[in-house]
Amino acid sequence: MFGRSRFLSLPMVIGAVIIGVVSGKAIFGPPLDDYWKKRLHEEAAAKETDASSN
Template sequence: MFGLGRRRFLSLPMVIGAVVIGVVSGKAIFGPPLDEYWKKRLKEEAEEAQKRDASHN
């Protein structure tokens, strides 16, 4: 019935290895652009907060 052609599941070390490879490669690919984005975003939000504080006083 279920899984007749597939008798074994993936082994745990194989799954853990795939997850580690995925995380490491994801950080290598997307890490620097995301860091740049968040630095820019936080800077813009800080500037907006200063403007709001200045206009309220």
């Protein structure tokens, strides 16, 4: 199609995966950390409410 006669080389694939993981952590890391901190805090508060009502 584009004149490629062979598959991508392994080092190129590994490099692309590393770049994808690093950029994904940089883009989505802080919002996900905030989300999980809030979620864990809410779950802990819900458990305390359940324990105190019994």
